Amino acid sequence: MKTQLNAFILTLCLTTVMACNANSKSNQQDLAIAETKIETKSKYDKPEIKVALLLDTSNSMDGLIDQAKAQLWQVVNELSYAKCKDESPNLKIALYEYGNNKLNADEGYLRQVIAFSDDLDEISKSLFSLTTDGGEEYCGKVISTALNQLQWGNDKDDLKLIFIAGNEPYTQGNVSYKTASKLAHQNDVTVNTIFCGDYNQGITSYWKDGADLTHGNYMAINHNQATVHVASPYDDKILELNEKLNRTYVAYGSTGRKKMEMQAEQDSNARSYNKANAVSRTVSKSSRLYKNSSWDLVDAEKEDDFSYDQLKEEQLPKELKGKSKAEIKSYVEKKRKERETLQKAIAELNIKRQGYIESKTKDSDNGLENALIKAIKAQAKQKNYKWEKS
Known part of the structure; x- marks a missing residue:
């Protein structure tokens, strides 16, 4: 049984995942599937920031989903200042929900809400459509599914990120998070994990390990913290x-x-x-x-x-x-x-x-928003992205 009902996930993923006891032949098959999802881009196309959000919609995640809804536009605004080789990259966001009893058990209690899209109104609508219910949260499974279903591309300048957040053990389900993380790393996708609760508890339940395997960020937040909105004279x-x-x-x-x-x-x-x-x-x-x-x-x-x-x-x-x-x-x-x-x-x-x-607001902390922006900027720096506000 679970000690808490599940967490919320914001994930940016490119991985193909296998069961913990999968043999080498099935591993190769999964990698082949991932490769079929890679599309080439014209050299004239702009680089892209691709973020796959995997949201846990179990009962205990109401607060985190509220944070996502309330902080979406601040995250978008911050990303609008990104530059890559003097170009302004495009932004695409995908959204999955998982860990909800209303979802199909045979498919791992998960659902693609929206594939990669640059339609911000559609993304907002998708977020506001989410409701919570109890369920089973399988991190490896949802990462694997997003990796297989989404079109990640293979441009080296693209920033491809997974954000997964929750408060249950990262090891649940019959799909190994280690295999998923390895494939994500091989395909230039970074997995960032956000544990909703105590920092050390997230470490002992393998959320930090899940991030470390792809050189991503491990973060812990208070998912029930109210978003701080500061009114201004403007x-x-x-x-x-x-x-x-x-x-x-x-x-x-x-x-x-x-x-x-x-x-x-x-x-x-x-x-x-x-x-x-x-x-x-x-x-x-x-x-x-x-x-x-x-x-x-x-x-x-x-x-x-x-x-x-x-x-x-x-x-x-x-x-x-x-x-x-x-x-x-x-x-x-x-x-x-x-x-x-x-x-x-x-x-x-x-x-x-x-x-x-x-x-x-000298020391304000908007949980999810700050975690996302901090991780994105840290990993963008590795690809020579810069932030220019004018």
Whole structure:
């Protein structure tokens, strides 16, 4: 029986995993599976930060899931300042839940919630969809599954990380965490472990060993700690600009309207924690990482494969129906300029906001957020990533 109901996991993984007693032939088969998931990238593509979040959704993890929901935008904002060889890397996040009785026992009580995605609204929606229930937590199994299912790529400049958090022994289940960690290391994926509880207890239950095998970070946090959000004199103005920013989106295509509704829904989810968290989301929305080319004409026309000639009348929003191509382009250009002006204003206010917050929070500790950022920066440094705030 468990001493506590499970932990929450935020994981970035690239591993193929085997049972503890697996023979060498099955090990080779797993490695072959992992290799089939590797995709090549054009030399012109930007480097990527790939983070696989494996979240334990057992009963005792409500606090940790709350931290993830409340701190997502701060983590995104910090990653928006990353540089690799003078390029701004793209960010992709994947999400798994595990350790929940509502999940399929035959599949190891785990589920892929979302594959690697750069759609921040979809990622937020996925986080807010999670609910907790008791279950069995198999660290090796969930790492193995994420390794097999996700497209990790093989670019040496990519930063590929696993974050796994929990409070049960790391050795549970019939898939060896050692085999999983070895494969992750071989494929340039770093496993970081976050134990929810006492630091030394995490060591004795092998969470530190799981990180050490891939030269990752072992961290222990208080997963029930409330997230600290500091209000600033600039918050109201930033939120006012957010409303104007939303009006610069030109939804098109079959999913445009639903995506715009999702954008508003995630604004509301951020506000559900408090005003300061909604401000953090607004800052993310004004950053280079918030991209919506699949449904927004302003973002879409930046893409190399976009053509106004391919737009059909039924794809257009009401305000553009019956307009000529020249009129549509003029409208989109107007919205682009409005957006750029708003983004610049938000960025300038955020610089002042950050200065105010730093003066008020000398030693604040937002558990999960700080653990994630600390590990990412430490491992990014090994690949010559830098952080540039301007």
